[in-house]
Amino acid sequence: MTLPIPRSPQSSEIQHVLARIKDRILPQSIVSIDIGIRNLAWVELSKDGEILRWAVEDLLVPSPSSTPSDAPQTPFQAEEEKERTESVGPSSLKKSRGRVGAGSNTKQQRVKKSKVSTPSYDPQAVALRVDKVMRTIMQGSPSVQGIILERQRFRSGGMHTMLDSTFKCGVVEGMIHTWFAFWQHEQQQLQQREWMVGAMVDEEKGKRKESVFIESVPPKAVAVRWGIGASGAKAAASSRKKKQALLLYATATDIKENDTTSEAIEGESIFNDSISPARSPKSLTYRHKKVQSKAIVDSWIYPNSSRDGQVDIVAASVAPELSPTSSLPSNFRVRCSPExxxxxxxxQKRDDLSDCLLQAVAWFEWKGRAVQEAVERSMPRLGSVGGNEEAALQPILRKRRSSRKPPSPLAE
Structure with a gap:
């Protein structure tokens, strides 16, 4: 039995000061975006762990302000339509119909079906859709103080060529950053006018507001944090948490013991691969990573608790090394409404919804750790002034304000 380490009154006081500083430094809520063309998932998470909004957007669905369906095609759409008809010519379709047992399994028929059912990628239409989605995000909640994006890669698995989907997702990331820069500039001009008018009427209304920040987060760092994929396989192999990993899968998917169904066998092999030191971490595929991230979030959303869905994030994670540390606020609880x-x-796209939520929780933990380290460096000053939090808060606030000044997108 391990006894708790006694803390001095000064240490306890510093912990209280640290909690108050985190409450002031961390944003009220952030929006985490998992970038995709057909499935762009985003979640608004408060600093105490409440899921305020959660959605999946399709950027290829035309927005009301985009070109109507009966309007003439743009040159880009006309060129894609020409390539589509050339790839599936009349002669090839005629041959496929004449073959016995061809049906819908022929390559030409599959190509035709996928081309017809999937809307074409038009940069103008996607840009209009991005504008609508971002306005919905920014205007839907006044407490949003930050946007976290999934940083897109330029290559996939060390390939010399760039995949089409990778290129398009990178374009969408650039669209969001560009949209945000111009939106931030408009907000600054609007706040400047409101400040000038408000300062003449009421000093309280004339106070300047904190600007909203945006940053891209490497997906590999998020995967390492939660032990997902190749990095997670190395971490789990070193900790030998086979039983806990299998329990995590069983809890998330309701797989019972001695279940011989294909789903249970596949799930067990996935988690065996993720924790077995004998297997190469590269054997984990993209689908396996999605299963892992969805299992973690499912254990938060469907806890074995009757507290109206409010679950302690530390208790929900089966493996202790995959649980957030004290860097998160003490009142942080992942929770959502029953609806x-x-x-x-x-x-259907719970994997993308899980990715954006894991990214948001990881970001709050990283920022909490950064604040904690900054306070620890300021402990001598904090102790000399008798626990005054302003002494440690001022240098952190100055650094925060200087890092949040976005460059103006327009030349003044």
Missing amino acids: MREWYSQE
């Missing part, structure tokens, strides 16, 4: 839980259970 949102019901919507999540019926959503």
Whole structure:
């Protein structure tokens, strides 16, 4: 039995000061975006762990302000339509119909079906859709103080060529950064006018507001944090948490013992691969990573608890090394409304929804750790002034304000 380490009154006081500083430094809520063309998932998460909004957007669905379906095609759309008809010519379709047993399994028929059912990628239409999605995000909640994006890669698995989907997702990331820069500039001009008018009427209304920040987060860092994929396989292999990993999968998917179904066998092999030191971490595929991330979030959304869905994030994670540390605020609890839980259970793209939520929780933990390290460096000054939090808070606030000044997108 391990006894708790006694803390001095000064240490306890510093912990209280640290909690108050985190409450002032961390944003009220952030929006985490998992970039995709057909499935752009985003979540608004408060600093105490409440899921305020959660959605999946399709950037190829035309927005009301985009070109109507009966309008003439743009040159880009006309060129894609020409390439589509050339790839599936009349002669090839005629041959496929004449073959016995061809049906819908022929290559030409599969190409035709996929081309017809999938909307064409038009940069103008996608830009209009991005504008609508971002306005929905920024205007839907006044407490949003930050946007976290999934940083897109330029290559996939060390390939010399760039995949089409990778290129398009990178374009969308650039669109969001460009949209945000111009939106930030408009907000600064609007706030400047409001400040000038408000300062003449009421000093409280004339106070300047904190600007909203945006940053891209490497997906590999998020995967390492939660032990997902190749990095997670190395971490789990070193900790030998086979039983806990299998329990995590069983809890998330309701797999019972001695279940011989294909789903249970496949799930067990996935987690065996992720924790076995004999298997190469590269054997984990993209689908396996999605299963892992969805299993972690499912254990948060569907806890074995009757506290109206409010679950302690530390208790929900089966493996202790995959649980957030004290860098998170003490009142941080992942929770959502019953309506949102019901919507999540019926959503098909739960893997993308899980990715954006894991990214948001990891970001809050990283920022909490950064604040904690800054306070620890300021402990001598903090102790000399008798626990005054302003002494440690001022240098952190100055650094925060200087890093949040976005460059103006327009030349003044």
